[in-house]
Amino acid sequence: MLVFILRRLIQSVVVIFLVSILVFIGVFSIGNPADILIPAEASQMERDAAIKSLGLDKPMYEQYFIFLSNAMKGDLGRSFVFNQPTISLITARMPATLELAFCALFLSLVIGIPLGMIAGYKANSLLDRTIMTGSILGFSAPTFWTAILLIMVFAVGLHWLPPSGRGQLGKILGITTSLATWDGIRHLVLPVTSLSLFKISLVTRLTRSGIRETLPMDFVKYARAKGLRKSRIVFVHVFRNVLIPIVTVVGMELGSLIAFGVVTETIYAWPGTGKLLIDSITRLDRPMIVAWLMITVMLFIVINLVVDLSYSLIDPRIRLQRKKS
């Protein structure tokens, strides 16, 4: 097991290194930040001084090596716009993003799995068809559209919930979160709903197909022949087997929830990292973009590792194989 984790970590370092090159080249090809950052009325001397102070006068490979050697020391550069370390800017906003992502994930599991199990067990019934049709809706409606629609209905129309912002924060177990206050929860409802709608549909469909695949298997019939109670068959024998694909997809989706909540965060003016990224792109804040992408890559690597480790919790075949290696 230790060998497995170690090997994964070495692989991760290679991946991060390669991605850093790609990101650097990509960001360079978007445009020159000097054109946006320096006011048009500045003199040529002021321009040169600014470019020199930002380090933009050096060739790309040299800038890359400066970035790389700083990154090794844990410094991903200073933002052009805020003139602050990018890492502290991102980490300051990370809790808001994580809060949104985990709430959406929680909702998608808590709603998606039961719906999928009902649909799978009552396949082709009216209930199943209703759930499946609903999930197609959740699947196909684009996030920006549902987000705006939710604001229209619940904030503008009914005045039930606030349309934007994060609301009042509080502390639970030392973590600053909006879940601690009623006002914060009210602010969470709409963005979490619009972000989780797609995931709920995804988890529902995944669970349903997992159930449909597992039910005809011999061990399910055998469990019945042993005289097991239905609840035990459903929640232990069938559910464990359905869990494997769910864990895989949910892991990948968690990464995308954190990294690409951009649209939702923008529409609801949610002060998270997604909004920071969009702002940085429009201002061509190179270090910000690079740092954000690097952190996102690391996030994905960590999540994938956690997913892989949780397989071995669920499936003894994987666990024992790893023990051997």
Next chain:
Amino acid sequence: MMQDQSVLAVEGLRSHFFTRAGVVKAVDGVSLHVARGEILGIAGESGSGKSVTAFSILKLVDPPGRVIAGRVDFGGQDLLSCDEESIRRIRGKRIAMIFQDPMMTLNPLMSIADQMVESIKAHERTTRAAALARCAATLEKVGIPDAARRLLAYPHQFSGGMRQRVAIAIALLHKPDLIIADEPTTALDVTIQGQILHEMRQLCDELGMALIWISHDLAVLGNLCDRINVMYAGRVVEAGRAEDLLERPVHPYTRGLVGSVPGNSRRGQELTQIPGMPPNMLDLPDGCAFRPRCPRSGDECAMEIGVRVLGDGREYRCLHPHLESGK
């Protein structure tokens, strides 16, 4: 057909599958009985309704299949009219089943201990420690050494033969009145098969259990069983004492089956083959379903043919039986 000492008596069982292509009469009027300590063999080709018969007895036929008629008398109780909870209490506890493929019947994600203990706890209230001790003892009984340690293992760490022993041990946990084994040795190699047959015979004698052993292999059934029922296209076409039936088959189909077993022919003699293909279950011929493949059939075989009794428990459904003495 019902006998006094019967553990189980099945009468006129019909299980049909309502598929899009039509109705498949998988089991179409099967009657059988098995007594205490007796081993009954059910023989037949694939698709003859052997497994569906077994599943029907425990109400385990899945849609689109359904038991549409019949009576399954088990200790004076009709299993087919039981509600789900009453039949659950019988499954595994008083009638246990062993399935064909030991690879597929054990849940790959659960340890052997968990899968054995849950079978006990489904029917009895005991502590886990007591249940585990019983599991280990039962595993030892079916020839798994070092059982206490092996209990902690997972199905994929066992060989096919060992896995089937585990399944047999699970079936034995509650010392049931009847075990139904559906081709339990088909997936195993011949030496393991021989061992398991021998052990099953011993266990039955020892515990006084009745056993229904389903197989397409007449040689296996001949070695193991007291009586054999031969099934064809959802019906029992011939039934009788094992030795007697294999020695002097009366039904042309049984005769064909017996003739195709290598052990029964002289060296150098070509094995006989039943001509034609197994019937299309969606479109069975009227009367005797074996009619199109039968060398002795005539137009009269298209009529409904009742059960004829020959004495010494021999029964058959045929208008042109091989009643002449000798083979």
